Amino acid sequence: MKPIYLDYNSTTPISATVAQAMAQCYQKGYLNPASQHRPGQEARLVLEKLRSEIIDMLGGVSTGMRTDRLILTSGGTESNNLAISGLARAARDASGAQRIIFSAIEHPSVIGIAHYLATQGFEIDTIAVDAHGVCDLCDLAAKLDAESSDSVAVVSIMAANNETGVIQPIQSAAQMCREKGIYFHTDAVQMVGKVDVNFSTLGADCLTFTAHKFHGPRGVGGLLVRNGIELTPLIYGGFQQMGTRPGTEDVALTTGLHQALLEHQQSPERDAEIKRLRDQLETSLLAIAPGSVINGSGAFRMSHTINISFPGINRQALLLAADFAGLAISTGSACASGSSDPSHVIIAMGASEEVIEGSIRISLGATTSQQEIDDSLTRFQQVIDRLSTL
Numbered sequence: 001m002k003p004i005y006l007d008y009n010s011t012t013p014i015s016a017t018v019a020q021a022m023a024q025c026y027q028k029g030y031l032n033p034a035s036q037h038r039p040g041q042e043a044r045l046v047l048e049k050l051r052s053e054i055i056d057m058l059g060g061v062s063t064g065m066r067t068d069r070l071i072l073t074s075g076g077t078e079s080n081n082l083a084i085s086g087l088a089r090a091a092r093d094a095s096g097a098q099r100i101i102f103s104a105i106e107h108p109s110v111i112g113i114a115h116y117l118a119t120q121g122f123e124i125d126t127i128a129v130d131a132h133g134v135c136d137l138c139d140l141a142a143k144l145d146a147e148s149s150d151s152v153a154v155v156s157i158m159a160a161n162n163e164t165g166v167i168q169p170i171q172s173a174a175q176m177c178r179e180k181g182i183y184f185h186t187d188a189v190q191m192v193g194k195v196d197v198n199f200s201t202l203g204a205d206c207l208t209f210t211a212h213k214f215h216g217p218r219g220v221g222g223l224l225v226r227n228g229i230e231l232t233p234l235i236y237g238g239f240q241q242m243g244t245r246p247g248t249e250d251v252a253l254t255t256g257l258h259q260a261l262l263e264h265q266q267s268p269e270r271d272a273e274i275k276r277l278r279d280q281l282e283t284s285l286l287a288i289a290p291g292s293v294i295n296g297s298g299a300f301r302m303s304h305t306i307n308i309s310f311p312g313i314n315r316q317a318l319l320l321a322a323d324f325a326g327l328a329i330s331t332g333s334a335c336a337s338g339s340s341d342p343s344h345v346i347i348a349m350g351a352s353e354e355v356i357e358g359s360i361r362i363s364l365g366a367t368t369s370q371q372e373i374d375d376s377l378t379r380f381q382q383v384i385d386r387l388s389t390l
């Protein structure tokens with residue numbers, strides 16, 4: 001039985017043209033872009049061209065006096081850590097501000113660094129979400145208006161949630177923070193390369209993305225940083241990337257990131273097709289499993305995600321049975337034992353115990369086909385029928 005991959009929010013297969021562009025790059029044998037000799041300078045020229053085109057594709061400012069910066073990192077986790085820690089420490093050094101506010105549904109890479117910073121003297125606070133999984137801007141406003149608002153160092157809200165696909169009101173949140181002179185970061189990992197993202201219009205000070213979520217290579221991501229903002233580094237070493245993220249930059253990985261973004265831009269029809277397949281699967285699943293619930297369905301969602309609860313069916317049992325039936329799906333967040341904890345996202349939405357226990361994520365990507373959706377429905381039906389009779 002051919003496995004059907006429906007876990008694109010976790011990672012995506014690298015596209016053939018991305019792999020080809022990277023292979024050509026390796027064949028050219030670019031050396032260290034930080035070297036002063038000619039081969040090094042050749043690599044530097046290629047890298048800086050890629051960097052400036054990536055900034056352009058993401059709607060940042062790549063030329064002139066007010067140029068935004070693209071810091072290349074190892075991926076979304078590092079970009080989130082660098083943004084939160086870098087902005088929080090810079091704000092504390094400048095004004096003594098020491099509160100970090102983030103939404104209750106952030107990825108563990110945001111929650112993790114915030115909790116670490118709490119051990120270093122920072123205070124942390126979360127913004128609530130409503131029943132559809134959308135950040136409550138009244139809660140954010142109350143936190144920013146509080147007497148202690150001048151102590152807020154940074155606010156972080158993701159652009160789209162990785163478990164539900166729910167899109168967050170980033171532009172409004174960024175505006176609210178800007179009016180108070182507070183740094184605002186967004187984790188746009190589940191949005192960049194899937195729909196068009198415009199850094200300038202969104203108004204965030206820093207924006208995280210990672211190539212492997214949109215058919216690029218694993219091991220490379222970026223942090224867009226608004227012109228004029230200095231981040232305190234996470235790691236220390238050489239002068240690469242102006243010391244903010246030292247370490248030798250890799251031309252081939254950056255080529256893969258660039259090519260994957262380019263492919264997204266050159267395929268404007270891709271998102272509509274993914275939405276068509278997602279809606280078809282979602283409607284059919286609701287029909288074969290009466291009583292099932294789509295988490296986040298009352299909000300604007302990314303086209304590639306379904307978060308569904310089959311009440312009465314445990315998510316871990318469903319995941320294992322689905323895997324056995326050749327369906328690669330996921331539960332909320334994997335824990336150290338390889339099992340899964342109940343999703344903090346579905347819990348934050350105030351869902352019932354039954355919905356929390358039964359929630360799984362199905363996610364589609366550019367390589368999902370109609371045949372796979374048709375076949376997956378048959379397999380889901382068999383799995384659900386079997387588990388319902390236990």
Ligand SMILES: Cc1ncc(COP(=O)(O)O)c(C=O)c1O
Nearest residue numbers: 075076077107162187189190210
């Ligand atoms: C919303 C979000 N942020 C950050 C990350 C981490 O990205 P990476 O795997 O590149 O470290 C992920 C990956 O699952 C994600 O979905």
